[in-house]
Amino acid sequence: MSSSPLNVAIIGMGTVGSGVAKILLDRADQMTNRAGRPIHLKRAVVRDLSRPRNIELAEGVLTDDIDSVLNDDDIDVIIQLVGGIDPAYDIMLRALESGKDVVTANKALLCEKGESLYQRARELGRCICFEAAVAGGVPLIETVTQAMSANQITSIEAILNGTSNYILTQMFSHDVSYDDAVKSAQEIGYAEADPAMDVDGTDAAQKLGILVQLSLGIKVGLDEFLRQGIDTLSLADLKYASELGYTVKLLAVANLIDGQLEMHAQPTLIRNDNPLAHVEDAYNKIALEGDAVGKIWLSGMGAGQMATASAVVANLIDVAVGRAAITFPRLDLWNPRHDIKIMPREEISRRYFLRLNVEDRPHVLADITNVLGDHEISIASLVQHEAPEVDPNESFPIVPLVIMTHRTTEGRFQAASRELEQLDCIRAPFVRMPVND
Amino acid sequence: MSSSPLNVAIIGMGTVGSGVAKILLDRADQMTNRAGRPIHLKRAVVRDLSRPRNIELAEGVLTDDIDSVLNDDDIDVIIQLVGGIDPAYDIMLRALESGKDVVTANKALLCEKGESLYQRARELGRCICFEAAVAGGVPLIETVTQAMSANQITSIEAILNGTSNYILTQMFSHDVSYDDAVKSAQEIGYAEADPAMDVDGTDAAQKLGILVQLSLGIKVGLDEFLRQGIDTLSLADLKYASELGYTVKLLAVANLIDGQLEMHAQPTLIRNDNPLAHVEDAYNKIALEGDAVGKIWLSGMGAGQMATASAVVANLIDVAVGRAAITFPRLDLWNPRHDIKIMPREEISRRYFLRLNVEDRPHVLADITNVLGDHEISIASLVQHEAPEVDPNESFPIVPLVIMTHRTTEGRFQAASRELEQLDCIRAPFVRMPVND
Structure with a gap:
């Protein structure tokens, strides 16, 4: 069992970063037991050093010099908590290139640029851990x-x-x-x-x-x-x-x-x-x-300081014990x-909920159900309540009409929706939602 | 990445064992991808070779000779699916002693004899995996x-x-x-x-x-x-x-x-x-x-053939890739x-549900609530329905009485229960359950 410390730098000391630091500092012994080696928070990179923080870090840990951290060969893992794509993407690439493993909570970055980052990490024999990026503290x-x-x-x-x-x-x-x-x-x-x-x-x-x-x-x-x-x-x-x-x-x-x-x-x-x-x-x-x-x-x-920090630190322990190095290169990412x-979106088949505001007069329901019928959409249930107070600008009372359809395709439903929107008897809003069942 | 196959033997080809074999045989390619090496089902030990089975195994896989399997140096992992303590304990010890990792679903064995098995495995540098032993397919x-x-x-x-x-x-x-x-x-x-x-x-x-x-x-x-x-x-x-x-x-x-x-x-x-x-x-x-x-x-x-088999095979992959060897020696087992x-059971503090069958006559409710009161148990709610048909052997109708208490200790509640059971006005059954809130 290696007992050399795992040196860690956090980039981005917002809510989650402070939570991670808190776990590493407050329960260092427990983390050492579980990681089989000390986890040492060596640096924490912030944009503004003067901003007050509610966590006490040792002298010299806090810095606004990201280059010195990315270039520090002693640092084994970067906890990348900067959001968005830019400069997060560059930070992550540079961390990998300089031989560091990366733990991140940045889902936007992984969704948009994951492929190239995963690829680069694998080429370099490094790993990217991201339990915190999806559903926070949920494993x-x-x-x-x-x-x-x-x-x-x-x-x-x-x-x-x-x-x-x-x-x-x-x-x-x-x-x-x-x-x-x-x-x-x-x-x-x-x-x-x-x-x-x-x-x-x-x-x-x-x-x-x-x-x-x-x-x-x-x-x-x-x-x-x-x-x-x-x-x-x-x-x-x-x-x-x-x-x-x-x-x-x-x-x-x-x-x-x-x-x-x-x-x-x-x-x-x-x-x-x-x-x-x-x-x-x-x-x-x-x-x-x-x-x-x-x-x-x-x-x-799925979010919140300590729940997300819990996922980040779990990943850090995965890196410390060597589990991450085993798991990452064998993800199904590499077996597409x-x-x-x-499935083309037009072919997706579901039931739908439809809320319309319609004129309360003869023929309206027939007009609407005819449009649906023309697109082979049949109605499973329908709710129409009595009209609320009448709008003086309207010739007829306007009433909400709620329709649940039987199963149909998104293509048919969209076509019917477009036609419905053209009907004179219908007012905004026009709300549509799929049904899961 | 090691590409030598992981040789596996299943001991006990009941429902779960057959499910494990089915996954290993039906989706060998996918398992190889995920394990980074082929997982080869080399032997399957049964008690009765003549019993018909609904899974087809290659010639020579099925055997009733457990010794030949435990002595086979080519076998890396034993999937131990024999229930109970005896002979499961011996099988597991022998598997560990002969240098094999063990995957098991036997919770009785781990609960009763886990300590010595874990200890022996650790001394021998082996691991025991038991995801399937608790809550089946739930991770x-x-x-x-x-x-x-x-x-x-x-x-x-x-x-x-x-x-x-x-x-x-x-x-x-x-x-x-x-x-x-x-x-x-x-x-x-x-x-x-x-x-x-x-x-x-x-x-x-x-x-x-x-x-x-x-x-x-x-x-x-x-x-x-x-x-x-x-x-x-x-x-x-x-x-x-x-x-x-x-x-x-x-x-x-x-x-x-x-x-x-x-x-x-x-x-x-x-x-x-x-x-x-x-x-x-x-x-x-x-x-x-x-x-x-x-x-x-x-x-x-939490049970069932394929859900439990899913957990067993996940553990097998943990062994194949080396994750199990990392995780097992760092479990909190070793940091007691x-x-x-x-907490002494008498001091456990909860609310309680109590169902009594009581004589439907004056003073009964007073007698019962007096006993509870003597033990400082107060009543949160009480339900008494009208008497069902009268039992001709009883002088009074017998009615069910349901009491929910406020929070009290198990000690007080047990003492009160013992006293209640002595009351003449109470008939069996006497049902008590704690309340979780």
């Missing part, structure tokens, strides 16, 4: 890459964006609008000042992309699959869904069906008897299906399933 | 030993016996008696002809013992903590619990509280808003709490928390 990457290694993963259905899940939970449980729920998420620290990447579905889609790459070895670009956020939903949608026995979640899905990969990340109606319907606040929940093990579910905090085709 | 051992390595695990609350969970689900969902539900479990293959170890709580307690040993490094014997099975429950208990907003599960619990370990495995009332209340049929579900990551939940099939004391 999802480890499960996909180790526990399920006797399986072909055939289905991933996952709630991967804690911010969106928190907002949806707030809206429904506290009867508040989307805007108020976003404000509350910002106050509690779950949403950034600009929460766009969370609420528009990008974050969930990036994480799904990483999971698909790990389980099938193929990269699917963000523009190659359906992606939609919760930012187009209103409280009314959640209430109608509930009335019908469903819960709305931002659901990322990858299903292997007859050699085709169905993939999308969208707000989705989930039946209340599906375990994925029951995950509240900023928690993540993931259903994985393997052809041997069947379905397994994992859940826990080129036989699998991405 | 629980891996999560406890790898993903949570930045944490002290502070709480384990788990549904670990699929047979009991199936029986409880059947009883409640199909309104059938305990005996009928056991019969149905036997028909579907979830329960043995003699299901004693499953339904009396032994199996769940053994698994809890393994988890505690892995997360705290201390061995707690089966006689050192409260253990109770579902075999004393009736449908009425599940219905009363439901009426009060709870679900009854066989729950294994280990909580670290101020340096003391509270530990028990008993049928327990779980509030319906707790995720552990929602796991049906033969599924397992586990809530783990770590001091960094917070709570995480895992669920999936001797500072932790087992």
Whole structure:
């Protein structure tokens, strides 16, 4: 057992970086036991040295000189916690080139540039660990890459964006609008000042992309699959869904069906008897299906300081003991399933939820159902409540109409939607969501 | 990357053994990719060669000569699937002594004899892998030993016996008696002809013992903590619990509280808003709490041919790539928390559910509540329904009385129970269960 210390540098001392430092410093003995050697936090790189921090680091650890850290041959591992692509990509490449292993939580970077980074790391005999990049403290990457290694993963259905899940939970449980729920998420620290990447579905889609790459070895670009956020939903949608026995979640899905990969990340109606319907606040929940093990579910905090730091430090221990060096070069990344085709989005077959605001007058329902019928879409259920107060600018009362369709294809549904939008009797908003069942 | 094959022998070709062979034979290429070398099923040891099997093995693989397998220096790994202690213990020791790593699903053996086996394996530089021994296909051992390595695990609350969970689900969902539900479990293959170890709580307690040993490094014997099975429950208990907003599960619990370990495995009332209340049929579900990551939940099939085989083969790949050799000697087994004391069972503090059959006459309720009051137990809620038809052998109608207490200690509750059982007004059965909240 090697007892030489593992020298570590953290780049980016934000919330997660401070959490990692806290674990390494506060429980050094326990970490030494588990790693079989001391883990020594040698440097922590920040942009602004003068900013106050609520963690005490030894003299000389904090620096704003990233070059000195990347060039320091004594440093074995870089914990790369800078977000976005630029300069994170360069930092990571330089770390690898200078012989360091990298632990990161940056899912945007791995989703967009993972292929070249993984490739370079492998050529250099280094490894990249990223348990923290997807589902925070939930042991999802480890499960996909180790526990399920006797399986072909055939289905991933996952709630991967804690911010969106928190907002949806707030809206429904506290009867508040989307805007108020976003404000509350910002106050509690779950949403950034600009929460766009969370609420528009990008974050969930990036994480799904990483999971698909790990389980099938193929990269699917963000523009190659359906992606939609919760930012187009209103409280009314959640209430109608509930009335019908469903819960709305931002659901990322990858299903292997007859050699085709169905993939999308969208707000989705989930039946209340599906375990994925029951995950509240900023928690993540993931259903994985393997052809041997069947379905397994994992859940826990997908973000937050200590949950994410826990995943980062677990990876650090993987590096320290040598597990990472074994696991990384044998990921399914390197055994791509080129036989699998991405299912064209038009062919994806599901049921749909449709909320329309329509004029309350004769023929309207016939007009709408005729359009659906022309596209061979049949109606499974329909809810129309009485008209609220009448808008004086309208000749007729405007009433909400909620339709659940039977199974149809995305292509047919989109074509019907386009036609419906042209009807005189329909007012905005026009809300559509797929149903998972 | 080593490309020499890993030679494997399975001892015990029952349901799980056949499942393991099926994965190794049917998807040899995929396993080779993931293991970095071929995994070669060299021998499969059975007791009775003449028994028909629904798996086709190459000429010479099947044998009833266990010695030739244990003495075969070419065999690298033994998959030990013989249940019970004897001869499983000897087989495992001999396998280790002859230089083989061992993968096993035998939780009884690990719970009772784990210490000496682990010790011997470590002295010999070998490893023992046992993902399949606890919670079948759920990646629980891996999560406890790898993903949570930045944490002290502070709480384990788990549904670990699929047979009991199936029986409880059947009883409640199909309104059938305990005996009928056991019969149905036997028909579907979830329960043995003699299901004693499953339904009396032994199996769940053994698994809890393994988890505690892995997360705290201390061995707690089966006689050192409260253990109770579902075999004393009736449908009425599940219905009363439901009426009060709870679900009854066989729950294994280990909580670290101020340096003391509270530990028990008993049928327990779980509030319906707790995720552990929602796991049906033969599924397992586990809530783990770590001091960094917070709570995480895992669920999936805890038994069954392919789910268990999936865990066995994952371990086999861990051995093939060298991960097992790294992980095993660094388990927390080797860093025992001797500072932790087992909380005396009398001091465990919980709420309780109590179902009594009592005479329907004046003073009875006063007598009962006086006994509870004498032991400083106060009543949180009470349900008494009207008397069913009168038994002609009784002078008074006999009515069921259900009491939920406020929090009290096990010691007080047991003392009160003993006194209650002496009261003339009480008839059998006398059902008590703790409440988890």
